[in-house]
Every structure is written in C-alpha cells, then in structure tokens.
Amino acid sequence: MTLNLTPDELLATTRAVRRRLDLSRPVEREVLEECLRLAQQAPTSSFAQNWHFVVVTDPGTRAALGELWRVVARSYVQRRAAAAAADARLARMSDNVHYLADHIHEVPVHVIPCVEGRTDGKPAAAQASRWASIIPAAWSFMLAARARGLGSVWTTFHLRHEREAAELLGIPYERVMQAALIPVAYSIGTEFRAGPRRPLDTMVHWDRWA
Numbered sequence: 001m002t003l004n005l006t007p008d009e010l011l012a013t014t015r016a017v018r019r020r021l022d023l024s025r026p027v028e029r030e031v032l033e034e035c036l037r038l039a040q041q042a043p044t045s046s047f048a049q050n051w052h053f054v055v056v057t058d059p060g061t062r063a064a065l066g067e068l069w070r071v072v073a074r075s076y077v078q079r080r081a082a083a084a085a086a087d088a089r090l091a092r093m094s095d096n097v098h099y100l101a102d103h104i105h106e107v108p109v110h111v112i113p114c115v116e117g118r119t120d121g122k123p124a125a126a127q128a129s130r131w132a133s134i135i136p137a138a139w140s141f142m143l144a145a146r147a148r149g150l151g152s153v154w155t156t157f158h159l160r161h162e163r164e165a166a167e168l169l170g171i172p173y174e175r176v177m178q179a180a181l182i183p184v185a186y187s188i189g190t191e192f193r194a195g196p197r198r199p200l201d202t203m204v205h206w207d208r209w210a
C-alpha cells in the first residue's frame with residue numbers, strides 16, 4: 001500500500017527519520033523488494049548496474065552492525081556537544097542520533113548499498129562516477145520506502161569500520177565499497193514536513209559562480 005503523496009510531497013517530506021521508526025513492527029520482504037525494484041531504475045554508468053544492496057534483517061547481524069555504528073555515533077555526539085549547546089537544531093539532531101544509537105540494533109532492517117570497484121585514493125572524477133552509480137539508486141530506495149509508509153535515514157557512521165562490517169556481511173572488501181547504512185522501519189505516523197533549507201539564491205549560481 002502506498003501513501004497518497006504527490007511526487008512533490010514525496011520529494012519534500014522524505015526526511016531523516018531516527019526517533020519515529022517503529023521498532024516493533026516488522027517490514028515485509030515484498031515491500032522491501034518493491035522499493036529495491038524501483039531503486040534499480042536509477043541511472044547507472046554505462047549500463048554497468050555495478051551496485052548491490054545488502055538487506056540485513058537477522059537480529060544477531062543487526063546487533064553486531066549496531067555495535068560498530070554506535071561507537072562512532074556516540075563519539076560524534078560528544079564531539080558536537082559544545083556546538084549543540086549553542087544551536088537548538090543541532091542539539092535536536094544530536095539527541096536524535098543519541099536515541100538511534102541506543103536503538104539501532106532494534107531497527108528491523110539495515111540496508112547497505114554497495115558498489116563494485118574501490119576508488120580509494122583515486123582522482124575526484126573517478127570517485128564521482130563510482131559513487132554516482134549507487135547513490136541515486138539508494139535515494140530512490142528511500143523515496144520508494146517513504147511512499148510506502150516507511151522511514152529511513154542515510155547514515156555513514158559504520159563506514160569508519162567498513163572492513164569489519166564487510167567481514168560480518170561477507171562483502172568482498174577488496175572489490176566492493178559500502179556507501180551507507182540505511183536503517184529502515186515503518187514510521188510512527190506518516191506526516192512529515194519539508195525541512196528547513198538555506199535560501200535558494202545562496203546555493204544556486206546562474207551562468208557563473210559569482
């Protein structure tokens with residue numbers, strides 16, 4: 001079942017969901033497969049389709065991944081403490097990260113988008129085309145999930161321990177890069193508002209940068 005969202009509403013309200021993930025409701029495999037099939041329609045360089053999604057539902061594996069995620073999340077929150085004290089929005093985000101760190105292992109699905117071919121140390125152009133072969137697909141997955149009442153959040157904390165995560169998941173680290181760990185669950189309520197963003201003219205340059 002999909003929510004009744006227009007394309008614009010979907011694009012404007014697919015938020016980072018951390019606190020409003022329903023930890024007690026399982027997510028059906030068929031629903032995840034629908035989202036993944038839509039993700040497959042994203043662009044890929046030269047028809048390569050060199051992407052993979054590792055979908056983790058096993059509780060033991062989620063617990064082990066959660067350990068890796070939590071350590072980095074907690075240090076992030078600590079490092080941000082002073083800045084968060086002076087900025088209410090940052091403080092709210094830190095609280096939410098802290099909350100998710102406590103519950104990451106309970107989130108019913110962890111999705112890890114991966115791409116074949118490591119680009120460590122390669123020029124920016126090589127990096128850009130490799131990452132752009134997975135990130136649009138992963139974002140399509142998140143949009144499709146939102147359209148079905150699921151919440152998710154793009155996270156990169158566990159990448160500090162990418163090799164350990166690869167070992168845990170049987171990912172061949174030497175030839176496959178992980179792009180993110182996306183916790184996925186039904187959202188608690190389906191109403192989300194557009195996020196605050198900088199004025200458009202501070203980010204858009206017509207014809208020239210200046």
Ligand SMILES: Cc1cc2nc3c(=O)[nH]c(=O)nc-3n(C[C@H](O)[C@H](O)[C@H](O)COP(=O)(O)O)c2cc1C
Nearest residue numbers: 014015016017093097153154155156157158195196
């Ligand atoms: C490259 C990237 C890395 C991110 N890493 C994390 C992360 O490790 N942990 C986390 O909780 N959120 C992470 N986020 C989510 C952002 O914090 C989130 O998109 C931001 O708070 C804006 O949220 P909003 O779109 O709902 O306003 C990441 C987002 C991006 C794009």
